[in-house]
Amino acid sequence: MAVDDDELVQAAQRGDEAAFRAVYRAQQPTLLRYLTVLVGGDAEDVASEAWLQIARDLPKFRGDADGFRGWAATIARHRAMDHLRRTKRRPVAALPVELVAIDLPDGQDTAELALETIGTDAAVALIATLPRDQAEAVMLRAVLGLDAESAGKVLGKRAGAVRTAAYRGLRTLAQRAVTPEAPAALRGVR
Amino acid sequence: MSNHEDHRPLDRDAAELLLSGDPAARAAHPWLGAVLAAAGSPGAGAALPGEDAAVAAFAAAHTPSVRPRRISLLKTTLAKLLTVKVAGACLALVGGAGGVALAASNGALPAPLHKAPHHAPASASHSARPHPSGTPSARPSHSFPAADFARLCQKWDARPGHSPDDPDFGDLARKAGRDHIDRFCGDLRKPRPSASFSGVPRPQPSGSASPHGSGQPGPRPSNLPSGSTRPQGR
Numbered sequence: 572m573a574v575d576d577d578e579l580v581q582a583a584q585r586g587d588e589a590a591f592r593a594v595y596r597a598q599q600p601t602l603l604r605y606l607t608v609l610v611g612g613d614a615e616d617v618a619s620e621a622w623l624q625i626a627r628d629l630p631k632f633r634g635d636a637d638g639f640r641g642w643a644a645t646i647a648r649h650r651a652m653d654h655l656r657r658t659k660r661r662p663v664a665a666l667p668v669e670l671v672a673i674d675l676p677d678g679q680d681t682a683e684l685a686l687e688t689i690g691t692d693a694a695v696a697l698i699a700t701l702p703r704d705q706a707e708a709v710m711l712r713a714v715l716g717l718d719a720e721s722a723g724k725v726l727g728k729r730a731g732a733v734r735t736a737a738y739r740g741l742r743t744l745a746q747r748a749v750t751p752e753a754p755a756a757l758r759g760v761r
Numbered sequence: 762m763s764n765h766e767d768h769r770p771l772d773r774d775a776a777e778l779l780l781s782g783d784p785a786a787r788a789a790h791p792w793l794g795a796v797l798a799a800a801g802s803p804g805a806g807a808a809l810p811g812e813d814a815a816v817a818a819f820a821a822a823h824t825p826s827v828r829p830r831r832i833s834l835l836k837t838t839l840a841k842l843l844t845v846k847v848a849g850a851c852l853a854l855v856g857g858a859g860g861v862a863l864a865a866s867n868g869a870l871p872a873p874l875h876k877a878p879h880h881a882p883a884s885a886s887h888s889a890r891p892h893p894s895g896t897p898s899a900r901p902s903h904s905f906p907a908a909d910f911a912r913l914c915q916k917w918d919a920r921p922g923h924s925p926d927d928p929d930f931g932d933l934a935r936k937a938g939r940d941h942i943d944r945f946c947g948d949l950r951k952p953r954p955s956a957s958f959s960g961v962p963r964p965q966p967s968g969s970a971s972p973h974g975s976g977q978p979g980p981r982p983s984n985l986p987s988g989s990t991r992p993q994g995r
Contacts (some may be wrong), residue, residue, distance in 0.1 A: 601801065
């Protein structure tokens with residue numbers, strides 16, 4: 572991770588409000604996407620709860636910017652699990668692909684089009700169609716940028732289990748790429 | 762479909778490379794590469810909903826408003842006690858009157874210290890007070906220079922129409938002068954345009970001077986009177 576990010580985290584730990592704001596802006600988008608995979612439309616609310624705790628506990632955090640991302644993801648995940656318990660809901664992962672699919676206009680090279688026009692929300696929605704352990708592994712590693720060990724700490728799993736889950740998730744996503752629904756889904760959600 | 766590259770079986774090594782954002786792997790698997798790149802794209806860097814709430818929580822957690830004022834008043838009291846009674850304190854120590862001094866500190870001494878935050882005449886004590894860093898305590902980490910006034914100024918700027926007599930801005934009003942807070946805050950902003958966003962931490966005395974290097978804003982106020990005030994007798 573860039574030295575600048577480490578310094579930002581350190582400055583925020585010393586109470587520098589501008590640094591904290593910069594950390595928030597850097598981290599919140601990907602944290603929100605991860606939470607979307609877990610709690611769907613409640614991600615904003617859960618993220619707010621997570622940031623309250625992050626703001627409060629930041630002085631106790633020890634580590635660099637990489638460590639901070641894992642630490643923040645752990646807090647976000649705990650808040651998400653609390654939220655699911657509170658609302659007695661199941662995680663939203665494993666959403667059926669059809670729910671994000673829309674009609675496909677005829678005569679278009681959908682795959683080419685999809686590659687050019689995949690939006691962030693659509694990509695997250697597609698990942699959210701995976702079983703939750705796979706979706707989480709893919710999100711933590713590819714979106715939050717954690718390595719398998721760090722992602723394993725967030726999930727309470729061994730690094731090998733995280734690698735396997737992410738690998739299976741990518742294989743499933745790759746299969747969905749060659750069906751007409753997936754590109755349509757991507758374009759539709761976006 | 763036309764996306765022939767993605768028919769290539771994905772092995773574990775390729776998956777690892779894809780997950781870590783390897784450009785060659787993402788080019789070799791354009792579909793997955795595109796999905797992962799889109800999902801992981803950085804944010805716009807602009808203000809986000811919830812940001813102000815998070816920052817407010819951060820400010821509340823990191824700048825308890827009572828702390829700087831209590832410290833400054835404690836230091837004021839300490840400074841006066843030390844300057845006025847330093848001779849007496851030395852005599853008490855030399856004379857082996859430590860027990861008496863301790864007893865005194867347990868009895869009447871706490872009174873001025875604890876009452877000071879509520880009843881000390883601010884005008885007199887603060888005008889007579891030397892600059893914080895020059896107090897006999899000689900602990901730089903106790904001075905709250907730019908950082909806290911910057912925060913106070915942010916609050917000041919964020920609440921137009923407030924009164925300089927608002928206790929929240931008591932420190933600011935004393936520092937800047939009751940009628941010059943706007944100018945003071947304006948001056949405060951000038952020399953530090955956006956240093957924090959570039960990742961350069963502010964030079965805070967507490968960072969270098971703190972004995973533990975913990976990065977905390979400074980020791981608790983209760984650290985101050987202990988020890989240094991005890992020797993002085995009555």
